[in-house]
Amino acid sequence: MTEMLRAPAEVKYAEELDWLESVDDGPKPFSWRLSPRMVRLFVLGSERADGLDREISQKWFGDRSFVERSIVTLASDRGLLLIGDPGTGKSWLAELLAAAISRNSTLVVQGTAGTTEDHIKYSWNVSMVIAKGQSRASMIPSPIMTAMEKGVIGRFEELTRSTSDVQDALISILSEKYVSIPELEDDNIVFAQPGFSIIATANSRDRGVNDLSSALKRRFNFVRIPVVTNKKSEAEIVRFRTSELLRRHQIELDVPPNLLDILLQSFADLRAAAASATSDDEKLESALSTAEQIGVLEDAILHSTFFGDRSLRAETLAGSLVGSLARRSPEDLAILNKYWHGVVEPRSKEDGGEWPAFLEGGRQAIATLS
Numbered sequence: 001m002t003e004m005l006r007a008p009a010e011v012k013y014a015e016e017l018d019w020l021e022s023v024d025d026g027p028k029p030f031s032w033r034l035s036p037r038m039v040r041l042f043v044l045g046s047e048r049a050d051g052l053d054r055e056i057s058q059k060w061f062g063d064r065s066f067v068e069r070s071i072v073t074l075a076s077d078r079g080l081l082l083i084g085d086p087g088t089g090k091s092w093l094a095e096l097l098a099a100a101i102s103r104n105s106t107l108v109v110q111g112t113a114g115t116t117e118d119h120i121k122y123s124w125n126v127s128m129v130i131a132k133g134q135s136r137a138s139m140i141p142s143p144i145m146t147a148m149e150k151g152v153i154g155r156f157e158e159l160t161r162s163t164s165d166v167q168d169a170l171i172s173i174l175s176e177k178y179v180s181i182p183e184l185e186d187d188n189i190v191f192a193q194p195g196f197s198i199i200a201t202a203n204s205r206d207r208g209v210n211d212l213s214s215a216l217k218r219r220f221n222f223v224r225i226p227v228v229t230n231k232k233s234e235a236e237i238v239r240f241r242t243s244e245l246l247r248r249h250q251i252e253l254d255v256p257p258n259l260l261d262i263l264l265q266s267f268a269d270l271r272a273a274a275a276s277a278t279s280d281d282e283k284l285e286s287a288l289s290t291a292e293q294i295g296v297l298e299d300a301i302l303h304s305t306f307f308g309d310r311s312l313r314a315e316t317l318a319g320s321l322v323g324s325l326a327r328r329s330p331e332d333l334a335i336l337n338k339y340w341h342g343v344v345e346p347r348s349k350e351d352g353g354e355w356p357a358f359l360e361g362g363r364q365a366i367a368t369l370s
C-alpha cells in the first residue's frame with residue numbers, strides 16, 4: 001500500500017474491521033458491513049465482558065449513549081447531525097461510523113459559504129459534454145450522489161456554514177432519496193440504494209444550528225457532543241492521540257505523566273475561569289477543547305524534538321500553551337497573565353514538582369508576546 005499522510009479510518013483500521021466482520025453474526029441493517037453492536041464495539045473498544053479473542057482499541061472517547069443514538073439514527077430514515085463545540089471529536093466520530101458501517105468514510109462534502117448545489121448533486125465534465133453531449137458518462141456525481149448510488153454513508157462537514165439553497169437541496173435528497181437530472185432525457189433519476197444516509201457535523205460556535213430551516217431539522221436527528229470535562233477520559237484521549245503522533249513521526253520521547261497532569265489541570269482551570277467570566281473579553285477566544293490540548297502537547301513534543309534535547313520539559317509545554325491560546329492581544333494575553341499570577345504562581349509554591357518550571361516558561365512566553 002502506498003503511504004498516506006493521513007489514512008482514512010477504514011484503511012488505518014482495515015485489519016480490525018476485517019476481523020470484526022469475520023466474527024460478526026448479528027443482523028445487519030441494509031447493506032451495512034457490520035451489525036450495530038459491532039459498530040459500537042469498533043468505536044468504543046472492547047471490554048472483557050464482550051468475550052472476544054482479541055482486544056479492540058477504543059477510538060472515540062465519550063458517552064456510549066451518543067454512539068448508540070448515532071448508530072440507531074443511521075439505521076432509520078433520518079440523517080445524523082453531530083453538533084458541538086470545536087474540537088469535540090465530531091468529525092472523527094463521523095469518520096469512524098462511516099468506516100465501520102460502509103467501509104468508506106471519504107465521501108465528504110465540506111460546507112462553506114461557497115458550497116453550491118452542484119457539490120451535493122452533480123456537475124458536468126465540460127470537455128466531454130462538448131465532445132459527446134450530456135449523458136451519464138459526462139456527468140460528475142458529487143460525493144453525496146456517489147454515496148446514494150452505492151448505498152453507503154455520505155458525510156457533510158460543517159452543515160451550518162452552507163447557504164440555504166444547499167440546505168434546501170439536501171432536504172429533497174433526505175426526503176425523496178433520489179436526485180433527478182433534468183438535463184437528461186432518459187436515465188435521469190439517481191435513486192439512493194438502501195444503506196444510504198448522511199452524517200453531518202455542525203459547530204455550535206458557528207452561525208447557529210437554529211438557522212437551519214425547520215424542514216431540514218426535521219430530517220435529522222441531533223446528537224449533541226459536549227466538551228469532555230472528565231479528566232480521566234480527557235487524559236485517555238490526549239494519550240491516544242499523542243502516541244499516534246509519536247508513531248507517525250517516529251519520535252521516541254516519553255510524555256512524563258506529571259506534565260500531562262499539568263496540561264490537563266491548566267485546561268480545567270482555564271475552563272472554570274471562562275465559565276465564570278461575565279464578558280467575552282474575559283474569556284479566551286479558544287474553546288479550550290480536548291483537540292486544542294492535543295495541539296498544545298503536539299507542538300511541545302515537536303519543539304523538543306527539533307530544537308531541544310528530545311525530552312519534554314515543563315518550560316516548553318508552558319510556552320506552547322501560551323503560544324496556542326494567546327490569539328487576541330491584549331485580551332487573551334491579559335487572561336493568561338492573570339491565570340499565571342493568580343493560579344500558577346501560588347500552585348508552584350505549594351505543589352512544587354514541575355510547576356515552578358511551568359511557571360517560568362509561561363512567564364517568559366507571556367513577556368515575549370506582550
Ligand SMILES: Nc1ncnc2c1ncn2[C@@H]1O[C@H](COP(=O)(O)OP(=O)(O)OP(=O)(O)O)[C@@H](O)[C@H]1O
Pocket residue numbers: 059060061062084085086087088089090091092093201202203228237241290291294
Ligand atoms: N472524544 C474524542 N475521542 C477521540 N478523539 C477525540 C475526541 N475529541 C477530540 N478528539 C481528537 O481531537 C481532534 C479534533 O477532533 P475533530 O476534528 O473530530 O473535532 P470536531 O468536533 O470535528 O471539531 P470542529 O468543530 O472544529 O470541526 C481529532 O484528532 C480527534 O481525534
Ligand SMILES: [Mg+2]
Pocket residue numbers: 090091092157201
Ligand atoms: Mg469537524
